[in-house]
Amino acid sequence: QAQIGLMGAMDKEIVLLKSKIENLDSTQIGGQQFYSGTLSGQEVILCKSGIGKAQAAMTTTLLATTFKVTQIWFTGIAGAAKPDLEVLDIVIGNAFFQHDFDTHTFDGKVGLAPGADENGFFYPSMGLQQMAFEAAVKAFGTEKVHEGLIVTGDQFIDDPQKIRMLFETYGASAVEMEGAAVAQIAQNFQIPYVIIRSISDKADGNATQTYQEIARKAAKISETVILNMILEI
Numbered sequence: 290q291a292q293i294g295l296m297g298a299m300d301k302e303i304v305l306l307k308s309k310i311e312n313l314d315s316t317q318i319g320g321q322q323f324y325s326g327t328l329s330g331q332e333v334i335l336c337k338s339g340i341g342k343a344q345a346a347m348t349t350t351l352l353a354t355t356f357k358v359t360q361i362w363f364t365g366i367a368g369a370a371k372p373d374l375e376v377l378d379i380v381i382g383n384a385f386f387q388h389d390f391d392t393h394t395f396d397g398k399v400g401l402a403p404g405a406d407e408n409g410f411f412y413p414s415m416g417l418q419q420m421a422f423e424a425a426v427k428a429f430g431t432e433k434v435h436e437g438l439i440v441t442g443d444q445f446i447d448d449p450q451k452i453r454m455l456f457e458t459y460g461a462s463a464v465e466m467e468g469a470a471v472a473q474i475a476q477n478f479q480i481p482y483v484i485i486r487s488i489s490d491k492a493d494g495n496a497t498q499t500y501q502e503i504a505r506k507a508a509k510i511s512e513t514v515i516l517n518m519i520l521e522i
């Protein structure tokens with residue numbers, strides 16, 4: 290029987306999932322709250338990692354070791370990097386990259402985190418990615434759902450030049466602050482994972498304001514994809 294670890298970075302990214310869990314129980318480890326119970330009969334552990342790569346890595350480690358999850362499904366919001374993405378679109382990550390991992394003075398490259406391939410990429414479970422894509426298309430329609438590279442760093446991007454660079458240099462579809470850290474640690478533990486993001490802003494000069502207006506609505510879209518995936522397993 291699968292034991293699914295559900296993760297989001299912030300309260301606003303997991304509230305809908307938390308409200309749907311039955312037989313809810315909770316434990317705290319290292320200041321992190323973990324909620325266990327069932328969603329449509331499926332056993333899940335839900336947690337909030339906190340913002341950024343370090344928190345995401347810690348939480349992924351605890352899901353793998355203490356909770357022995359067999360899969361990790363990450364839900365949340367992101368800034369758009371690819372110009373044709375709109376606010377409230379969905380991006381399912383098909384690769385992950387740490388844009389602030391920079392050893393270029395030694396090897397000429399950015400993103401070469403331990404375990405990444407020679408271009409700095411980590412890859413999700415193809416089966417889970419496919420399942421997320423189908424659940425997202427079914428719920429929101431094909432025009433709203435994209436698959437692409439998600440780039441991660443410990444920075445909220447609200448700079449048109451920086452976001453254009455992330456698109457042009459690395460081919461980023463979306464930018465956020467946890468995905469590639471979850472990917473790195475999940476790969477270490479050989480746990481299949483998928484990362485689903487809904488766009489809350491365009492990571493440009495208006496990003497901070499747009500984010501504040503849209504975040505919760507975007508977060509709910511990504512959570513809905515997770516709820517629909519649960520119905521399919």
Ligand code: ADE
Nearest residue numbers: 366367368445446465492
């Ligand atoms: N998450 C949502 N929007 C973001 C942005 N612009 N930069 C980084 N993480 C984000």
